[in-house]
Amino acid sequence: MKWKGREKSGNIEDRRGMSGKSMVAGGTLGTLAIVVIVWLLGGNPSQLINSLQSTGSGYYSDNTAVTEAEAELAEFTAVVLKDTEDIWHSVFNASGATYREPTLVLFSGAVESACGYSGSATGPFYCPADEKVYIDLTFLQDLQERLGATGDFAMAYIIAHEVGHHVQNLLGLMDQLHSLRGNVSEAVYNQNLIQIELQADFLAGIWAHYADRTKNILEPGDIEEAVNAASAVGDDRLQMQSQGYVVPDAFTHGTSEQRRNAFFKGYQTGDLSEGNAF
Numbered sequence: 001m002k003w004k005g006r007e008k009s010g011n012i013e014d015r016r017g018m019s020g021k022s023m024v025a026g027g028t029l030g031t032l033a034i035v036v037i038v039w040l041l042g043g044n045p046s047q048l049i050n051s052l053q054s055t056g057s058g059y060y061s062d063n064t065a066v067t068e069a070e071a072e073l074a075e076f077t078a079v080v081l082k083d084t085e086d087i088w089h090s091v092f093n094a095s096g097a098t099y100r101e102p103t104l105v106l107f108s109g110a111v112e113s114a115c116g117y118s119g120s121a122t123g124p125f126y127c128p129a130d131e132k133v134y135i136d137l138t139f140l141q142d143l144q145e146r147l148g149a150t151g152d153f154a155m156a157y158i159i160a161h162e163v164g165h166h167v168q169n170l171l172g173l174m175d176q177l178h179s180l181r182g183n184v185s186e187a188v189y190n191q192n193l194i195q196i197e198l199q200a201d202f203l204a205g206i207w208a209h210y211a212d213r214t215k216n217i218l219e220p221g222d223i224e225e226a227v228n229a230a231s232a233v234g235d236d237r238l239q240m241q242s243q244g245y246v247v248p249d250a251f252t253h254g255t256s257e258q259r260r261n262a263f264f265k266g267y268q269t270g271d272l273s274e275g276n277a278f
Helices: 028-040 045-055 068-094 137-145 152-170 173-180 186-215 222-232 235-243 256-269
Strands: 012-014 103-107 110-113 116-119 125-127 132-136
Touching: 012 068, 068 103, 068 137, 068 152, 068 186, 103 110, 110 132, 125 152, 132 137, 132 152, 137 152, 152 173, 152 186, 152 222, 173 186, 186 222, 186 256, 222 256
Parallel strands: 012 103, 103 132
Antiparallel strands: 110 116, 125 132
């Protein structure tokens, strides 16, 4: 993928080295108590306040050093996000709608979102409540090292998939899915959940279709990298790797073949009407 030296998105929130659970002494009241104690002990409260403010929103930083490889991966992520913004603005504008850009949060270890507290093991996810995509960059590294999905476009596919969920949210599809819970059987709900995930793969393919045609970003082998990545995160393949057998009733995202086909269909057609989730 041709990405170096290209424009980056400004909608990046970097929380790496921060802990969403470790708010300073329980938030504002706890902070006030600490300030009073410092004052009573003869310290300078203003220095403490400045220190707390510098960490931002009650998070603390462990000052974890960012390696050159991590810095490059973060830059790559920002470039891909910018590409998704440009493409989806164009697609929405063509239909007379307005695209609202999501924020992409980089985190390490665990993170607090409007959808709750999540660890890295959850993998990348989109939270419709705050319209943010959350990614621990170590997952993108694991994608290549542990799952065998190599290449930069494999990582671009993962980002585009999560942005696809944001597109679904803007179109009201996430609300449709949530309205089913409790009104249909768990099996029926799960099948609709899988269709939503496959549609996000399809939307990632739509992005690749237009990004290549308008930005000429693809290099030989890129689509194969994305298709391989889609296969690598199929439910059947992940279950086989983790437990040695497959339980179809426990699927949540679709099989390797389904995910591969959904992405490729979006890439080939570039036609949103071909990917109806419901």
